[in-house]
Amino acid sequence: MITNRLLGPPPEGETGNLNLPWSCAIYSIVNWMVAFSDVxxxxxxxMKVLPVLLENEQHRLTxxxxxxxxxxLRAMVMFSESAQLHIASFHTLVLLSRPHGGKEGMLFHNSMTAGGIFGGGCHGKSGIAVMLDSMRRFEDNAALLAMSCWAxxxxxxxxxxxxxxVKLGGIQAITNAMYRHPFSAELQFRALFALINLVIPSVEDNNDNANVDVDGDGAPGVAVVPPRQIAEGAAAAAASIQEQLGELNETTEKEIIDDLVEDVASLVVRVMKNFCSxxxxxxxxxxxxxxxxxxEDYHSILLWTPQCYQMLEWCVANYRTDQVLQQSATGTLHRLxxxxxxNEDMRDRFSQSLRTQQQQINLR
Structure with a gap:
């Protein structure tokens, strides 16, 4: 291993080559983490050093x-009670899962996650299950939850x-974090960012499991995994996940989201009111x-969520230069x-609801 060369003096007693290519740093850190997995x-x-390196896309491929x-993920399982280690782990996972050639939140088929690296078995758990377990265990740690939502x-x-x-409870973990830390701006921002994609049921796409290109630069210290082995690993990971999901395999994303829409909508409105500036x-x-x-099934929930419609109107009126905000808010209002x-009956009920809410505001 490269570790042996870097930790101990060379047999000749002379200083070795100190001008190693940057790619060696990733291999060295992996070797150290494997060699000292119990420390x-x-x-x-x-893991605190890794984010500096992983900002570089080539290093992420490596x-x-x-x-x-x-x-x-194995370190997260082994040191399940260390909040600092888990925060550093999530920061590393944020960068590992960043799409190639893109930014957070952009849909790319060649993202790190496309190869199934977060689905493999880790002490009997998928990587996603390990992350969600951490969010539940450290539910009172706002910094950790913000980093996990970012991942x-x-x-x-x-x-x-x-x-x-979604099936393992990702949306619930996020909304629980939002509920427990209503005034943490960083957490609320990351949580909302994560919910943007999660509240839409996935469209089946056979290309999502396409293999990630492998960096075959042949650098010493760590063997490069052939594409065939990656495919086999992804298949094994998928089988492991299906086994862990158990009865949840029969539950669709939409069925789960249906049960959570009301909570999500009310929490989002609360965040908008708390951080209106x-x-x-x-x-x-x-x-x-x-x-x-x-x-369309969610329109009635949005309409009956207190202050939701009014907050959307307020956003349109007060953030006129944000084109994305204008398009999303006006689009939502138009659909509602x-x-x-x-529906005339719904329209009458909604008008009455607005009047009631306004009266309650006036009485405060």
Missing amino acids: EGIQTLC ANSAGLADVV LVNIALVSDQKAVL SEAIINRACLVLHNLSLT QCTLSL
Whole structure:
């Protein structure tokens, strides 16, 4: 291993080559983490260094071929009570799951997650299950939850991964974090960002499981995994996930989302009211409501969610220069208005609801 060369003096007693290519850093860190898998301090220190390297796309490819994601997830399982290690782990996973050539939240078939690196078995659990377990265990740690929600943004870009995330309770984990930390701007922003994709049931796409290109630069220290082995690993991961889901395999994403729409809508409106001066948060909140409104069955829930309609109107009036916000908010309002126009009884009830809400505001 490269580790042996770097930790100990060379046999000749002379200093070795200190001008190693940058790619060696990833391999060295992976070797250290594997060699000292039972030392929490080394695991945490390595993962605190990794984000600097993983900002580079080529290094992310190298890390993927070296199996870094599995090493990180195993550390999370082994040191399940270390909040600092889990925060560092989530930060590493944020970058590992970033789409190639893109930014957070952009849908790419060649993202790190497309090869199934978050689905493999890790001490009997899928990577997604490990992450959600961490969110539940550290539900009072706002910093950790914010970082975990950030990681979920990119993991949810691949429809198969998103389906597993929803079925294992990903939306509930996010809404629980939002509920427990209502005034953490960072957490609310990341949580809303994650919900944007999660509230839309996935469309089946056979290309989502396409293999990730493997970096075959032949650098010493870590064997590069051939594409065939990646495909076999992804297939094994899929089988493992199906086994873990059990009865949830028969439950569709939409059935799960149907049960959660009311909670999601009310939490989003609460965030909009708490952070009405933050354009970034309001922007993401409007996108979540917009995506909910794409499902006609959810229109009545949005209409009966207190202050939802009014907040959308307020956003349109107060953030005129944000084109994305304008399009999402006006699109949502238009869909809701179309639904009201087709149902006179619903329209009358909605008008009465608005009057009642206004009276309650006046009495405060």
